[in-house]
Amino acid sequence: MDGGLRNSLEAYWMPFTANRQFKAAPRLFVAAKDMHYTTADGRQVLDGIAGLWCCNAGHGRQKIVDAVSRQVAELDYSPAFQMGHPKAFELASRLAGLMAGDLDHVFFTNSGSESVETALKIALAYHRIRGEGHRTRLIGREKGYHGVNFGGMSVGGIPANRRMFGTLLAGVDHIRHTHNVPGNEFARGLPPNGAELADDLERLCALHDPSTIAAVIVEPVAGSAGVILPPKGYLERLRAICDRHGILLIFDEVITGFGRLGAPFAANYFGVQPDIVTTAKGLTSGVVPMGAVFVRKEIHDAFMTGPEHLIEFFHGYTYSGHPLACAAGLAALDIYEEEELLTRASRIGALWADTMHGLRDARHVIDIRTLGLIAAIELEPIAGAPTKRAFTAFLKAYEKGLLIRTTGDIIALSPPLIISEEQIATMAETLREVLGELD
Numbered sequence: 001m002d003g004g005l006r007n008s009l010e011a012y013w014m015p016f017t018a019n020r021q022f023k024a025a026p027r028l029f030v031a032a033k034d035m036h037y038t039t040a041d042g043r044q045v046l047d048g049i050a051g052l053w054c055c056n057a058g059h060g061r062q063k064i065v066d067a068v069s070r071q072v073a074e075l076d077y078s079p080a081f082q083m084g085h086p087k088a089f090e091l092a093s094r095l096a097g098l099m100a101g102d103l104d105h106v107f108f109t110n111s112g113s114e115s116v117e118t119a120l121k122i123a124l125a126y127h128r129i130r131g132e133g134h135r136t137r138l139i140g141r142e143k144g145y146h147g148v149n150f151g152g153m154s155v156g157g158i159p160a161n162r163r164m165f166g167t168l169l170a171g172v173d174h175i176r177h178t179h180n181v182p183g184n185e186f187a188r189g190l191p192p193n194g195a196e197l198a199d200d201l202e203r204l205c206a207l208h209d210p211s212t213i214a215a216v217i218v219e220p221v222a223g224s225a226g227v228i229l230p231p232k233g234y235l236e237r238l239r240a241i242c243d244r245h246g247i248l249l250i251f252d253e254v255i256t257g258f259g260r261l262g263a264p265f266a267a268n269y270f271g272v273q274p275d276i277v278t279t280a281k282g283l284t285s286g287v288v289p290m291g292a293v294f295v296r297k298e299i300h301d302a303f304m305t306g307p308e309h310l311i312e313f314f315h316g317y318t319y320s321g322h323p324l325a326c327a328a329g330l331a332a333l334d335i336y337e338e339e340e341l342l343t344r345a346s347r348i349g350a351l352w353a354d355t356m357h358g359l360r361d362a363r364h365v366i367d368i369r370t371l372g373l374i375a376a377i378e379l380e381p382i383a384g385a386p387t388k389r390a391f392t393a394f395l396k397a398y399e400k401g402l403l404i405r406t407t408g409d410i411i412a413l414s415p416p417l418i419i420s421e422e423q424i425a426t427m428a429e430t431l432r433e434v435l436g437e438l439d
């Protein structure tokens, strides 16, 4: 084996990556500051996707760097079980203060996937504690993405993420997705048609009997399947059906949390109160892995019974509430607050939408969707080669100094919340150039 670059790339099996394509022409970042990455060959790349929808405060923020550096020197690790450290409590309290309604208890995890597993387990255990152990079914939605662990994969609805992995969890079903509803093409903001798709939950209630259903989990805005927006009135309708049948409603806010829509969370933005909310990503602005699950007081309190020396919930991670993650989270919240970033998308969202919808006449574009600081540009697939056109767009954009993300034949955009008006214009100009060059 030679010790050259090719072999040094070989050992790392990259996640959700076309490994062979990557290793034949690697794309390596070596530094990042504010809105830009620096590549190994010294180019600046504008970050159009906040890393992976997570670096909401932008990159290399000094306040977070300092907080994490101080923390690692002061207290590197504290056991997560039967012990605590002050910053975990401080962060949980501050987070509860940001969240809508009475979702005022926070369980820490290390990722979005773990937040989802945690939420599903809380839902099942909650019903069982209340004497409704017959509620064991979990309902997801087609095209949903809830991470890659078995619970999340089971309630998830992206076929490629499921098909290799056997029968998954038993007792899971899915309501229909809200993509490509006729009349919603090029809608700005929430699409007008399709609220009645929420009634699909009634179909599953009739099929399984609602008394067997523990929880429904949806992304208020679905990201991974290509930015699918909830039709006007859809989430309200889902909430009403859950209320009617005693089913918990879980919002997976791993991408919508921390300001993406112009409010701290989608629950605040839509004014719809879920029972449990899963988050991660923007919690630390992507700097240290961390997730948080928010639960309503009533759910939390249901667990706080029985002898006080006994553990109430047999669940947790070695790194739940890790001191470095808490330090990063607190510093990120400081930046969000000082720079009013969690509401910035509400101020810049109209310009963002105008600019992105300006690409309507660009080549291959069949739909554009925008909400907050999110956009999807859907391309006509190449006949017989789905995903190829968008993947080529991704490679060309990278060459031209813009980082985008593609899923299927959809370009998804979600820049850091600090993006300037000029940088929004630059993104659109680069995209127009890229689309013009595609076969």
Ligand SMILES: Cc1ncc(COP(=O)(O)O)c(C=O)c1O
Residues within 6 Å of the ligand: 110, 111, 112, 113, 114, 116, 145, 146, 147, 148, 219, 223, 224, 252, 253, 254, 255, 280, 281
């Ligand atoms: C809605 C949603 N849930 C869960 C996840 C999984 O998060 P992680 O990759 O941190 O496990 C993601 C990741 O993109 C997501 O978008």
